[in-house]
Amino acid sequence: MTVPLTQLKPTDSSKLYLRPICTPAGVAGPAARVGGAWAGFDLVEVIQRDGASATVARTDLSGLRAWAGGLGTAERRRIEELLARITEPRAAIAGIAMDAPCLMGVLNVTPDSFSDGGDFAAAEDAIARGRALSEAGASILDIGGESTRPGSDPVPAPEEAGRVLPVIAALAGESVISIDSRKASVMAQAVSAGAAIINDISALAGDDGALCLAARLAVPVMLMHCRGEPKTMQVAPAYDHPAGEIFDYLEARIAACEAAGIPRARIAVDPGIGFGKALAHNLAILSHLSLFHGLGCPVLIGVSRKSFIGHISGENAPKKRLPGSLAAMIAGLGQGVQMVRTHDVGETSQALAVWRAIQDGGI
Numbered sequence: 337m338t339v340p341l342t343q344l345k346p347t348d349s350s351k352l353y354l355r356p357i358c359t360p361a362g363v364a365g366p367a368a369r370v371g372g373a374w375a376g377f378d379l380v381e382v383i384q385r386d387g388a389s390a391t392v393a394r395t396d397l398s399g400l401r402a403w404a405g406g407l408g409t410a411e412r413r414r415i416e417e418l419l420a421r422i423t424e425p426r427a428a429i430a431g432i433a434m435d436a437p438c439l440m441g442v443l444n445v446t447p448d449s450f451s452d453g454g455d456f457a458a459a460e461d462a463i464a465r466g467r468a469l470s471e472a473g474a475s476i477l478d479i480g481g482e483s484t485r486p487g488s489d490p491v492p493a494p495e496e497a498g499r500v501l502p503v504i505a506a507l508a509g510e511s512v513i514s515i516d517s518r519k520a521s522v523m524a525q526a527v528s529a530g531a532a533i534i535n536d537i538s539a540l541a542g543d544d545g546a547l548c549l550a551a552r553l554a555v556p557v558m559l560m561h562c563r564g565e566p567k568t569m570q571v572a573p574a575y576d577h578p579a580g581e582i583f584d585y586l587e588a589r590i591a592a593c594e595a596a597g598i599p600r601a602r603i604a605v606d607p608g609i610g611f612g613k614a615l616a617h618n619l620a621i622l623s624h625l626s627l628f629h630g631l632g633c634p635v636l637i638g639v640s641r642k643s644f645i646g647h648i649s650g651e652n653a654p655k656k657r658l659p660g661s662l663a664a665m666i667a668g669l670g671q672g673v674q675m676v677r678t679h680d681v682g683e684t685s686q687a688l689a690v691w692r693a694i695q696d697g698g699i
Contacts, residue, residue, distance in 0.1 A: 341393040341403050344384050346411045353580060354418040355381040355627040357394070358671045360695040367397050370629050372425030373435045374695060375672030382415075383627075388576040421632030426674060427601035429556045430512050430532040432475050434634045437669055437688055440514065440677040441466070441474030442640065445499040446483045446491075459502040466507045473685030476533065478677060479503055479526075480516030484537055484562075484611075486570040486643075493519045497526075504529040514558065520545035527553050537562045537611060539589040551597040558604045558636055559589050563612030570612065578617040579624035582607050586631055604675060606636040609664075610643060618644040622664060626671040638677035639664035640684075662687045 346352055356377035359366050366376030380400055382393045395403065397419075404415040426434035445462045447454045456462040466477050481499035482491040496517065504513050508530020515526035518538040523546065527534070532555055539559035540546040550557050561582045563573055575581050586605045593603055605628060607621050628635045639645075645660030646652055658680050665676050665684060669691060678684045 338392045341395045344393050346384055351385045352414050353383040353627055354630050356422055358626050368423050370672035385580050390577050418630040422629045426634045429604055434674045438475045438675045439473055439681055440476040440478045440675055441469030441681045442679045443477050443479045445481050445503055462503045463506045469681045470511045472682035474681045476514050477511045478514045478516050478535055484566040488566045493521045497522045501529050504531050518542040520549045524549055547596045556602045558606055560606035561585050561608035573612045573614055575617055578620045579627050600632055604634040604636050605631050609639050615644050615647045625668050625673055634674040636675035637668045637673050640678040658683055666691055
């Protein structure tokens with residue numbers, strides 16, 4: 337429900353969120369910028385959640401500050417903190433600046449991933465693929481040895497490590513590598529082999545040793561939201577307010593990381609499109625991606641070839657979902673998303689270059 341801002345009356349049980357309404361910073365000359373980068377905003381949505389219900393008001397920044405000045409101390413600080421997190425420039429991730437969109441190339445060294453299972457299961461094929469992705473424009477290679485597609489079973493850690501370690505060792509001197517794993521032992525071996533980033537679909541909560549390990553290794557971490565286990569996560573997922581609930585989860589995981597010694601400057605967040613979400617949930621998240629800038633971390637999205645594209649378009653073959661993948665990516669970039677995970681790096685890089693030229697108003 338949308339109301340005038342003056343009708344929002346936060347209570348002790350309410351929770352407040354800010355969603356910047358993004359415009360191209362290079363063209364529109366907005367009042368503020370998301371993460372100090374390319375997406376700007378003059379207007380924000382203030383979202384007040386009270387249990388299962390949410391009330392929304394839209395205002396400009398001066399109106400927001402005036403309204404916040406009349407709130408209680410805790411609520412006023414919440415608004416100030418969110419606005420600061422939205423606008424503060426993001427720290428580099430593994431040496432990669434977050435002032436321009438970054439492409440993460442997917443490299444699954446598995447026999448059963450949902451779209452490319454078996455394509456690069458042999459180490460020599462995976463190494464060649466990794467080099468091709470880097471040449472096509474990937475700033476990061478995300479290497480995984482366990483499929484986490486809906487309905488998948490876990491892979492023993494030694495088997496997972498055996499798949500990825502030779503590939504990481506071969507490519508680490510040439511590219512920035514992230515290890516896509518939820519097992520502490522695999523993370524440790526991967527970093528030892530040359531991986532510079534840990535990307536965990538369980539947000540360092542799936543293995544009791546992962547959080548402390550990541551803090552000790554002092555590498556950047558990518559925290560993804562996934563409700564449940566891959567085996568069963570798509571069995572009747574339910575949310576009252578998908579974006580808000582996922583924000584809360586990631587906010588709590590960031591707090592856990594900071595308590596363990598991982599600073600916010602080394603954290604990126606991923607709302608986990610397709611992981612424990614139905615079509616309506618995915619669309620609600622994608623339309624509210626700018627909300628996640630309030631976490632104060634670079635935002636990563638993985639929309640490449642996902643099933644929600646098939647549900648919308650009727651395309652059952654994942655490898656034929658490139659147009660839908662690009663459409664979802666552009667929607668994310670328009671909301672200031674800093675990182676995009678993709679199987680089709682060359683095509684995505686071309687689309688990104690055209691989009692950036694248009695945003696800048698010329699080449």
